[in-house]
Amino acid sequence: MDKGGASIPDEEWERFLQEAEAGTSGAPEEPSARARIVARQLQQERGRPQGWRTYQPARRQRRTVWYVVGVLVVVGLLVVAADPGRVAGWFGGGGGGKAPLAAESDRPGGPNAADGPAQLPTVDEPFRGAPAERWGNGAEGIHLPEARATGWMSQEQVAQALVRTQDFLTGANLDPGVLRGERPGKAIALINPHQRDVQDYLATAFRAPSRQSDPLLLFSRFTTAKVRLVGNVVKTRGLITYQEGERRALKVTADVTYVYPVVRAAAGSDEVARTIVRREIVMSWDNPEKVVTEPGTFSLVSYKADTTNGGCDNATGYFIPEFRTERAVTGPGSGQRVDPYDRNKSMDAQMREGSDRECRTATRS
Numbered sequence: 001m002d003k004g005g006a007s008i009p010d011e012e013w014e015r016f017l018q019e020a021e022a023g024t025s026g027a028p029e030e031p032s033a034r035a036r037i038v039a040r041q042l043q044q045e046r047g048r049p050q051g052w053r054t055y056q057p058a059r060r061q062r063r064t065v066w067y068v069v070g071v072l073v074v075v076g077l078l079v080v081a082a083d084p085g086r087v088a089g090w091f092g093g094g095g096g097g098k099a100p101l102a103a104e105s106d107r108p109g110g111p112n113a114a115d116g117p118a119q120l121p122t123v124d125e126p127f128r129g130a131p132a133e134r135w136g137n138g139a140e141g142i143h144l145p146e147a148r149a150t151g152w153m154s155q156e157q158v159a160q161a162l163v164r165t166q167d168f169l170t171g172a173n174l175d176p177g178v179l180r181g182e183r184p185g186k187a188i189a190l191i192n193p194h195q196r197d198v199q200d201y202l203a204t205a206f207r208a209p210s211r212q213s214d215p216l217l218l219f220s221r222f223t224t225a226k227v228r229l230v231g232n233v234v235k236t237r238g239l240i241t242y243q244e245g246e247r248r249a250l251k252v253t254a255d256v257t258y259v260y261p262v263v264r265a266a267a268g269s270d271e272v273a274r275t276i277v278r279r280e281i282v283m284s285w286d287n288p289e290k291v292v293t294e295p296g297t298f299s300l301v302s303y304k305a306d307t308t309n310g311g312c313d314n315a316t317g318y319f320i321p322e323f324r325t326e327r328a329v330t331g332p333g334s335g336q337r338v339d340p341y342d343r344n345k346s347m348d349a350q351m352r353e354g355s356d357r358e359c360r361t362a363t364r365s
Contacts, residue, residue: 209317
């Protein structure tokens, strides 16, 4: 049997057949076509449950928000983050001198209010007038919980998995090269290479992006031909939680909002726009004795993205924000009004509102 290019010894395959036939609950999971076929045949022929459970395709969902009404526009883009969040000195500026909010350790009771009347962002203060002005810089804005032994993992192993989860979020949403449109190699290396549906999606998404295979579902990318970064700060707010998952895996959920400020790529451009992306990623850090995986990698369970001013119905593989002057030409959008800074609702509740092809109207940027 093929396992990522390597054959499994006959004695192991024979053990699989025996355990699958017997319905052994602890039989390792093998996400291969042969395992699925054999297990299905056993089930059909004997009416017994599958001995091995194949991978369920990771669920993905996205939503776009069109613009901000009133003075502000749902606009923005990327910000360069140099190895975001890991080094305190990496973050400088962008906060307007206001005291940062405490880390989000639980679901908030409502949206963050901006301090004072609405103000337009500037190159010197790209987050001015938005709740994100007091959010954390880079990975500093993502709450990392205390580790405890969970499922098959010891406390030390859980701590390591949480750090690697943060590494993935950093590599996917804050890495300066990735934000400029480069392939997120470091982040991809943390995804289980044996999860075939996800690997197929990744291969297609960067070769031929489309609505079905969109890299923006997992990664934040902008094209430098259209925009350039404002400063070196991406504002973030969110938290990582975990619990025991299937087969005693460590199930980790990351729910984070990222705010990217940009200007047009043309020299001398100073109109700042912001792109706001809320992502929920659920990952499973599996026991290699139960699931075919590689050390230090996770399997994707689901991933959702709710994007404000990244380009309505955009399938280019890059965020394409609009600026106020462009909005004046195209006119106001339509659709349900939403606040991109409201983290009170769960992502499931937020994604259930309206169609995933509907371009909604943001109330602020």
